[in-house]
Amino acid sequence: MLGRGVCEAMIELFKGVFEQKGKLLTKNLVPGKKAYGEDTYKIDGAEYRSWNPYRSKLGAAIRNGLKTMPIKPGSKVLYLGAATGTTTSHISDIVGERGEVYAVEISAHSMKSLIQLCEVRQNVIPILADAGRPRDYEEIGDVDIIFEDVAHPEQAEMMNRNARFLQKGGYGMIAIKSQSIDVTKNPKEIYARVEKELEGTFEIIERVDLEPYEMDHLFLLLRKK
Ligand SMILES: C[S@@+](CC[C@H](N)C(=O)[O-])C[C@H]1O[C@@H](n2cnc3c(N)ncnc32)[C@H](O)[C@@H]1O
Structure with missing residues (x-):
């Protein structure tokens, strides 16, 4: 869901790979654009894309x-x-x-x-x-x-x-x-x-x-x- 706020602290697992509320995320290089219908989240003014481990x-x-x-x-x-x-x-x-x-x-x-x-x-x-x-x-x-x-x-x-x-x-x-x-x-x-x-x-x-x-x-x- 584009623009949904997520308040819990975000952890950077590796450079450029994040986790928040149990979700794996990457920071969207092209905000506003999705690649495969994934959820997106606004966190601290930046957009993150949910990374689905069942599809990757x-x-x-x-x-x-x-x-x-x-x-x-x-x-x-x-x-x-x-x-x-x-x-x-x-x-x-x-x-x-x-x-x-x-x-x-x-x-x-x-x-x-x-x-x-x-x-x-x-x-x-x-x-x-x-x-x-x-x-x-x-x-x-x-x-x-x-x-x-x-x-x-x-x-x-x-x-x-x-x-x-x-x-x-x-x-x-x-x-x-x-x-x-x-x-x-x-x-x-x-x-x-x-x-x-x-x-x-x-x-x-x-x-x-x-x-x-x-x-x-x-x-x-x-x-x-
Ligand atoms: C399991 S899918 C890849 C899924 C993708 N890596 C992802 O996570 O989004 C395997 C892909 O390998 C491709 N493939 C199979 N043999 C290949 C070859 N010899 N050279 C290049 N691609 C090949 C298939 O066409 C298929 O798209």
Whole structure:
């Protein structure tokens, strides 16, 4: 509800990520504009957008206790599997005017909505491409963080290929959907396999289970070796 006042003290969980009255919030980079029908709140003269952890795996990971948040004001982020831009919009709020979000999406249908989001949010650059073919968008240059949320059987391989955009010590964030890799296997078996594939390129820093927001999803925070 635009303009609703909230009096309880606000906590900054990470730079640009807030909590008030049990709600996760980001400060709206474009006041007056919503991205996906989310509630907005006026707090101390600024507008904040509610971040729904049931619709965003990064929101769910923060809710479930992610300890390190590498995405900060000014960060340059490569986002793989942006869909219509729900999570991308919150990352856009966090990185702010000095940051950039390169949003890769393979579906032309989702891209239409993503382009509308980018028209409003100048720090999001849409890229219609296959995240498994990073050469197709290599002109983006180095980034600080790669965020991956693709429902695809080769999720680990995709992250490894895109690691070319990270310097040593750069961060990867990946939401692993076990059902997209193999529906017949126990999710734990799948996670172990994915971690093994990633360990050649990355050190695994944190593991966060996304239940109850998402079933059979594991979120990993990675650092490039
Ligand atoms: C679970 S949805 C992403 C939701 C989104 N990250 C969010 O939180 O708002 C997965 C997306 O990955 C996209 N995708 C699947 N394979 C892809 C590929 N090879 N390259 C780029 N995007 C891909 C799908 O089209 C879909 O939009």
